[in-house]
Amino acid sequence: MxxxxxxxxxxxxxxxxxxxxxxxxxxxxxxxxxxxxLTVQLAGAMPRLAGVQALIVTSRNALRAVAPIPEAALALPLLAVGPATSALARRLGFRTVIEGPGDGRGLADVIAASLAASGGDLVHLAGDTLAFDLASALAPLDFRVRTEQVYRTEPxxxxxxxxxxxxxxxxxxxxxxxxxxxxxxxxxxxxxxxxxxxxxxxxxxxxxxxxxxxxxxxxxxxxxxxxxxxxxxxxxxxxxxxxxxx
The missing domain is CATH 3.40.50.10090 (Rossmann fold)
Incomplete structure (x- = not known):
């Protein structure tokens, strides 16, 4: 074809x-x-991680944007939207990678089942357009999700x-x-x-x-x-x- x-x-x-x-x-x-x-523009900086219990990544572009990954980030659990993002996270050195089913709603369920809201903030490394608002979905469960834009896309x-x-x-x-x-x-x-x-x-x-x-x-x-x-x-x-x- x-x-x-x-x-x-x-x-x-x-x-x-x-x-x-x-x-x-x-x-x-x-x-x-x-x-x-679409053209991807990368920010190229990892946001502050003080008080953060885990990272959320819903696109491989987010990992590209913050590479090379600092040790402080590699030590945190990373919740990835699906298998391709999970595989890249492991290759970049993340030691604890929790894989979602491939969509935002499913990832929200995985986060709720894997982490405690009392453990600290979650940082969502994201683009300028969100396919699914994880912060709003997890707020009723008392999770605090900080959405950090690390890349943007231009049509x-x-x-x-x-x-x-x-x-x-x-x-x-x-x-x-x-x-x-x-x-x-x-x-x-x-x-x-x-x-x-x-x-x-x-x-x-x-x-x-x-x-x-x-x-x-x-x-x-x-x-x-x-x-x-x-x-x-x-x-x-x-x-x-x-x-x-x-």
Missing amino acids: HLLLTRPDPSPDSWPEPDALEAGLVGHGHTVTRAPL APTLPAAAAEALRHGSLDGVVLMSPRTAKVYVRLVTEAGLAAATGKPLHFCLSEAVTAALAPLGTARTAVARAPNSQEMLALIAREAPDSA
């Missing part, structure tokens, strides 16, 4: 961590065209040339969308480029139902949703759909 991968490029440019999703797609024989719809001003060309010529079999915000940017940019009708051909592989919902303005976009919101399940979804979409 010819797939359009819309997630941000790894950043900063010197970051050695490969894109496991892209590598997995290529390894399964797919042709991947990269067309990032592409126009549809990347690679995406526009592939849509215009009908060469795409699928579009990989990993977040609701990315899907919203995709909808806006294809519409502004006059290519909304062309999105009816490729199958849109969505990380979650929220991603699918963000595509609703396109009307005719075909969608398939991963069984769980992580890269492994996205690869499995594409593998299941590939015979029918080739």
